[in-house]
Amino acid sequence: MPFTVDGVVPWGRTMEEYCGMFDLGERDLRGRILGCGDGPASFNAEMTAQGYSVVSVDPLYAFGAEVIEKRVEETYDVILEQLARNRDDFVWTCVPSLPALGQRRMWAMRTFLADFARGIREGRYLDASLPDLPFEDNSFDLALSSHFLFLYSKEFDLDFHVRALEEMLRVAPEARAFPLLQVGGAPSPHVEGVIDTFTAQDIQARIEEVPYEFQRGGRRMLRLRRLIAAQTDG
Numbered sequence: 595m596p597f598t599v600d601g602v603v604p605w606g607r608t609m610e611e612y613c614g615m616f617d618l619g620e621r622d623l624r625g626r627i628l629g630c631g632d633g634p635a636s637f638n639a640e641m642t643a644q645g646y647s648v649v650s651v652d653p654l655y656a657f658g659a660e661v662i663e664k665r666v667e668e669t670y671d672v673i674l675e676q677l678a679r680n681r682d683d684f685v686w687t688c689v690p691s692l693p694a695l696g697q698r699r700m701w702a703m704r705t706f707l708a709d710f711a712r713g714i715r716e717g718r719y720l721d722a723s724l725p726d727l728p729f730e731d732n733s734f735d736l737a738l739s740s741h742f743l744f745l746y747s748k749e750f751d752l753d754f755h756v757r758a759l760e761e762m763l764r765v766a767p768e769a770r771a772f773p774l775l776q777v778g779g780a781p782s783p784h785v786e787g788v789i790d791t792f793t794a795q796d797i798q799a800r801i802e803e804v805p806y807e808f809q810r811g812g813r814r815m816l817r818l819r820r821l822i823a824a825q826t827d828g
């Protein structure tokens with residue numbers, strides 16, 4: 595796995611799943627959105643096709659479409675086999691079955707790949723990594739992390755999580771992260787430390803239930819808001 599931290603897999607979700615995970619309403623969708631660690635998700639491609647504004651950053655984007663496709667295909671068998679072995683750790687409602695999950699992930703990757711070259715040209719896919727984002731302050735309205743922060747709590751410590759979320763809050767007044775569970779389904783040990791750190795800095799930190807659940811018990815999203823933005827929003 596040359597282009598990711600060991601254990602962080604390129605595996606992509608759809609716009610519908612992002613809307614569920616982050617409880618995105620029309621007002622959110624109409625803002626400038628930054629996706630951190632979007633990988634081969636189809637969120638950016640689908641959003642762009644519908645006229646919305648998304649920029650995605652991921653170290654995966656340093657590689658060409660063929661390399662990414664090969665890597666996702668290699669990942670596919672490993673992940674589906676792991677999911678089959680641990681079927682009871684997941685809730686099969688938003689995603690009804692293992693074959694449906696496989697089809698959805700491959701559809702997301704193909705939709706991403708079909709958009710990748712154009713997205714690179716348009717500056718919508720950028721090779722960059724948390725905790726350093728190549729953007730001016732307040733370049734976005736909302737910064738998202740789906741299945742990167744908290745999920746890989748063994749690979750990335752509390753300090754990394756705080757620095758990554760501080761950086762997301764530098765470029766956007768609000769950051770959301772989902773899920774708050776690790777790979778394997780245990781709660782992330784960093785959630786409490788992150789909430790304490792940001793609350794002490796006058797950042798509003800809230801855990802919210804969202805409509806999406808795939809990892810059993812994983813319906814919770816962290817929402818962080820700079821207080822000035824929160825007051826302006828009402």
Ligand SMILES: C[S@@+](CC[C@H](N)C(=O)[O-])C[C@H]1O[C@@H](n2cnc3c(N)ncnc32)[C@H](O)[C@@H]1O
Pocket residue numbers: 597598599602603604605606607608630631632633634635651652653654722723724725739740741742
């Ligand atoms: C499991 S995938 C999630 C993809 C997508 N967000 C989704 O939910 O469908 C995790 C992604 O995090 C990316 N990643 C690894 N290290 C990163 C870092 N330091 N900053 C941002 N993304 C990173 C990986 O390359 C990978 O694409």
